[in-house]
Amino acid sequence: MKSVSPEIASGGAVGRQVASAAGRRRRRWSALGLVPPLTLALFLGPIAGGLIGTWAPAFGILPALGGTEPSLGPWRALLEAPGLAAAVLLSAGTGLGATLLSVGIALWFCAAWHGTRVFSGLRRLLAPLLALPHAAFAIGFAFLIAPSGWLARLLSPWATGWTWPPDLGTVNDPMGLALVLGLVVKEVPFLLLMTFAALNQVRADRTLTVARTMGYGPVTAWGKTVLPLVYPQLRLPVYAVLAFSASVVDMALILGPGTPPTLAVLVLRWFSDPDLAMRYQAAAGACLQLVLAGALIALWRLGEVIAGRIGRRWAVSGRRGGTGAVARSVSAVLAAGIVLVAMGASAGLGLWSVAERWRFPDALPAAWSWETWTRALPHLAGPAWTTLSAGVASAGVALVLVLGCLENEQRARLRPSARGLWLLYLPLLVPQIGFLFGAQVLLVSAGLNGTWIALVWSHLLFVLPYVFLALADPWRALDERYARSALCLGATPWRVFWRVRLPLLLRPVLGAAAIGFSVSVAQYLPTQFAGAGRLPTLTTEAIGLAAGSDRRLIGVYGFAQAALPLIVFALALALPAAVDRVRRWRR
Amino acid sequence: MEEAESGRNRAHRLELSGVGISLHGRVLVPPLSLAIDGGRVAVLMGPSGSGKSSLLAHLCGTLDPVFDAVGRVTLRGVDLDGLPPEQRRVGILFQDDLLFPHLSVAENLAFGLPAALRGAGRREAVERALDDADLGGLGGRDPATLSGGQRARVALMRTLLAEPAALLLDEPFSKLDVALRSRFRAWVFDHARKRRLPTLLVTHDPMDGAEADGPVIELG
Numbered sequence: 001m002k003s004v005s006p007e008i009a010s011g012g013a014v015g016r017q018v019a020s021a022a023g024r025r026r027r028r029w030s031a032l033g034l035v036p037p038l039t040l041a042l043f044l045g046p047i048a049g050g051l052i053g054t055w056a057p058a059f060g061i062l063p064a065l066g067g068t069e070p071s072l073g074p075w076r077a078l079l080e081a082p083g084l085a086a087a088v089l090l091s092a093g094t095g096l097g098a099t100l101l102s103v104g105i106a107l108w109f110c111a112a113w114h115g116t117r118v119f120s121g122l123r124r125l126l127a128p129l130l131a132l133p134h135a136a137f138a139i140g141f142a143f144l145i146a147p148s149g150w151l152a153r154l155l156s157p158w159a160t161g162w163t164w165p166p167d168l169g170t171v172n173d174p175m176g177l178a179l180v181l182g183l184v185v186k187e188v189p190f191l192l193l194m195t196f197a198a199l200n201q202v203r204a205d206r207t208l209t210v211a212r213t214m215g216y217g218p219v220t221a222w223g224k225t226v227l228p229l230v231y232p233q234l235r236l237p238v239y240a241v242l243a244f245s246a247s248v249v250d251m252a253l254i255l256g257p258g259t260p261p262t263l264a265v266l267v268l269r270w271f272s273d274p275d276l277a278m279r280y281q282a283a284a285g286a287c288l289q290l291v292l293a294g295a296l297i298a299l300w301r302l303g304e305v306i307a308g309r310i311g312r313r314w315a316v317s318g319r320r321g322g323t324g325a326v327a328r329s330v331s332a333v334l335a336a337g338i339v340l341v342a343m344g345a346s347a348g349l350g351l352w353s354v355a356e357r358w359r360f361p362d363a364l365p366a367a368w369s370w371e372t373w374t375r376a377l378p379h380l381a382g383p384a385w386t387t388l389s390a391g392v393a394s395a396g397v398a399l400v401l402v403l404g405c406l407e408n409e410q411r412a413r414l415r416p417s418a419r420g421l422w423l424l425y426l427p428l429l430v431p432q433i434g435f436l437f438g439a440q441v442l443l444v445s446a447g448l449n450g451t452w453i454a455l456v457w458s459h460l461l462f463v464l465p466y467v468f469l470a471l472a473d474p475w476r477a478l479d480e481r482y483a484r485s486a487l488c489l490g491a492t493p494w495r496v497f498w499r500v501r502l503p504l505l506l507r508p509v510l511g512a513a514a515i516g517f518s519v520s521v522a523q524y525l526p527t528q529f530a531g532a533g534r535l536p537t538l539t540t541e542a543i544g545l546a547a548g549s550d551r552r553l554i555g556v557y558g559f560a561q562a563a564l565p566l567i568v569f570a571l572a573l574a575l576p577a578a579v580d581r582v583r584r585w586r587r
Numbered sequence: 588m589e590e591a592e593s594g595r596n597r598a599h600r601l602e603l604s605g606v607g608i609s610l611h612g613r614v615l616v617p618p619l620s621l622a623i624d625g626g627r628v629a630v631l632m633g634p635s636g637s638g639k640s641s642l643l644a645h646l647c648g649t650l651d652p653v654f655d656a657v658g659r660v661t662l663r664g665v666d667l668d669g670l671p672p673e674q675r676r677v678g679i680l681f682q683d684d685l686l687f688p689h690l691s692v693a694e695n696l697a698f699g700l701p702a703a704l705r706g707a708g709r710r711e712a713v714e715r716a717l718d719d720a721d722l723g724g725l726g727g728r729d730p731a732t733l734s735g736g737q738r739a740r741v742a743l744m745r746t747l748l749a750e751p752a753a754l755l756l757d758e759p760f761s762k763l764d765v766a767l768r769s770r771f772r773a774w775v776f777d778h779a780r781k782r783r784l785p786t787l788l789v790t791h792d793p794m795d796g797a798e799a800d801g802p803v804i805e806l807g
Contacts, residue, residue: 117652206685209649212672213679214699214749221673224698228689315687316694318702318709320673 032411035404042401043461044423046439047430051290053438057283064441065276074280078288081270081281083260088292091263094176094256095246095296098183102245103238105184105334106191111222112327115205122335123196129189129342130515131569133522135539136562138254139546139554140345141182142171143352148360150348156361165360172257179256183248185338187241191234197473198233202226220321224314235304236421240428242300243293247431250524250539254546263289264433268525271437283437290434297429346562352555372552380538384560387521387537390452391564394459395516398467399509405468406475407497410483416472424468427461436529443530450532458530459520467516474508475501507576514572518565538564599625599663601753601785606658608641608650616642618658621802623753625783628776628799632790633806639789642806643755646787647679648672662753662785678751678784680759680775684742686730692741693717693726699748716744736767743775747782754779756788760795772798 056062060071078084113119144150148165156162171178204226211221252262260266267289270282352358353372355365409416439458443449482504486496502509524539531540542557600622607618615638623629633639644650646660649672660667667675686695696713704712717726720740722733730738739759746754756775760768772795779786788795796803 203685206681209647209672209679210685212649213647213675213677214746215673217673225687315690316697318697318700318704320702323671
């Protein structure tokens with residue numbers, strides 16, 4: 001593979017392709033050349049429009065509600081809203097805390113286990129961890145750690161002496177610790193995946209050999225020589241994690257504190273207030289959320305600079321570090337804990353859904369039944385169908401667009417650029433609550449509000465970047481000579497695409513589609529806004545129920561939500577294997 | 588006098604006894620015995636894919652566990668078996684200089700220095716290494732701005748500053764142009780000799796073999 005400078009490694013065909021419009025004019029006109037600008041318009045349009053549609057009401061402009069005079073009233077109302085300062089602090093604290101912990105654990109694990117079998121083993125576990133939707137996991141996690149949760153049941157009464165659920169605030173704690181822990185479990189797998197991808201782009205193994213033969217311990221060697229090469233490529237994913245953690249709504253609703261809640265939850269409450277005049281204050285709050293995300297990223301950047309200075313001095317101090325044994329055991333325990341918690345959360349949902357009688361402190365239900373499922377099924381079918389169809393449609397559209405962009409990049413011999421990568425990450429950096437209201441205003445004026453099309457489109461904004469990130473590296477890494485030799489045999493470029501590139505890349509293509517699907521299944525806020533409450537999905541239903549106390553029913557919806565992406569992932573793995581078998585059988 | 592000299596060189600010996608490597612039962616490197624005295628340069632010749640790099644990785648202690656290695660390796664009388672790379676004191680120089688792009692030339696050199704050397708002593712050691720490599724005044728530069736030959740010299744100095752007890756060279760001359768190659772080679776060998784380092788050079792360039800003064804072994 002060609003070595004790519006870290007600054008421009010892996011990423012956006014999109015921006016560059018627009019920038020080189022002049023170059024394209026000289027080429028023969030083709031429909032393919034329209035795909036990158038169309039892709040950009042499809043996902044940047046709603047964000048730009050949504051931001052404008054959120055900032056305008058924040059300054060009093062919302063013609064639909066009669067707001068035509070610019071004013072600072074919404075901001076004044078916002079600043080006077082009770083609990084605002086606490087909510088902002090809570091969002092900043094949980095966001096920074098979750099990001100620091102996630103980045104620390106992911107990097108520490110990589111430093112300690114680089115190049116070992118444990119390392120490649122964890123790699124295989126990542127797909128199901130990533131596919132687990134945030135909401136389902138959060139519900140399962142709450143079931144796990146609640147005072148009456150599975151964990152307490154497993155330990156009671158023999159270890160704890162509890163025969164009755166203790167009066168402890170383990171979920172919805174005022175500090176947001178449950179939220180931070182939940183976020184960490186979801187973010188570490190994502191950051192590990194991004195670190196693995198970044199490690200493929202640098203000569204990590206030889207660099208490590210050089211450092212270790214100079215006497216450096218494994219973890220210190222990684223930190224001093226590999227981390228500085230890898231981090232520039234992790235910067236955008238880390239910013240995305242930070243922005244997400246500080247503005248997440250679904251997980252905060254389930255795990256976060258209630259009075260006051262995090263800023264994003266507070267703003268959502270105002271947006272859903274029956275008093276329409278609250279929309280102005282809510283819009284100002286949404287803008288504040290965007291500013292907060294920007295400020296946190298700026299703060300993180302400052303931290304990077306300071307850490308870089310200190311790290312540089314540390315790197316050249318000559319200190320060799322120890323054997324890394326402690327780092328290995330601690331990081332392995334943390335990683336195993338994350339995997340176990342994710343598995344326990346999903347299993348707990350399944351258990352509750354089929355539990356007939358499950359008294360505290362029994363470790364398992366005393367009686368089992370399908371009754372909750374049969375009772376839920378008539379209501380479940382509709383949301384399940386919406387989830388499935390929106391997921392398939394948004395992943396399908398994203399796949400077509402991404403393949404178009406990548407194919408165009410290949411044929412036009414374009415190089416991925418750093419700017420393109422930033423554009424790609426934009427939907428992941430801008431807090432959802434910061435622009436979805438404005439996007440909804442646009443949808444209302446276009447008569448699309450609450451339609452299936454609007455739902456798919458809103459999901460596409462978040463599905464597309466992930467599909468692109470998942471597919472770009474394998475697509476670009478495919479040996480050019482396959483395509484070139486096919487072209488030399490007289491095949492047209494499209495024939496090469498269908499008969500050479502696509503079959504060779506079937507596995508990553510299906511994998512990317514499965515990732516896209518799971519991202520769509522996980523969407524809560526876009527579904528609420530674009531669907532206008534008329535298009536419930538498993539996600540919105542599960543979160544709606546989570547506030548209640550029917551654990552069995554919540555278990556059904558949560559488990560169904562968690563199972564759907566897993567089934568699709570299994571299909572994405574099984575299909576290429578089946579194709580291989582058919583091919584062999586035909587011979 | 589001469590005898591004492593050769594005795595000291597023998598004490599610095601790197602010795603391989605019956606060292607072989609196989610992968611899934613297929614022999615990659617047949618068992619090999621070789622003694623390199625301090626200051627001597629032995630050469631391992633062979634085409635690519637003959638297992639030369641695997642052998643060097645085995646000596647460094649970084650061989651992937653999927654390979655099976657047999658035999659005994661001792662350095663200054665110490666058995667290297669089971670020692671992690673950082674405790675072997677085996678320095679290695681690759682075809683690519685692998686200078687750390689995030690550090691300046693001087694910082695790359697300081698990376699090699701032991702932590703015990705502090706403050707002014709540290710700075711002086713770096714300056715001396717720069718002068719030694721004919722790079723005086725270039726310490727603050729980004730390694731990317733140096734020429735290939737200059738980078739190669741920094742890489743060797745960095746390896747030497749870490750005070751290795753043996754030196755492994757994985758085709759470090761092959762990327763340099765011909766005129767530069769022989770001068771750099773002589774310079775590397777000279778340094779190895781001065782420090783009594785047993786040196787193992789892996790190459791497929793016969794000229795490298797001709798310049799060395801130790802045993803030459805053909806692989807593959």
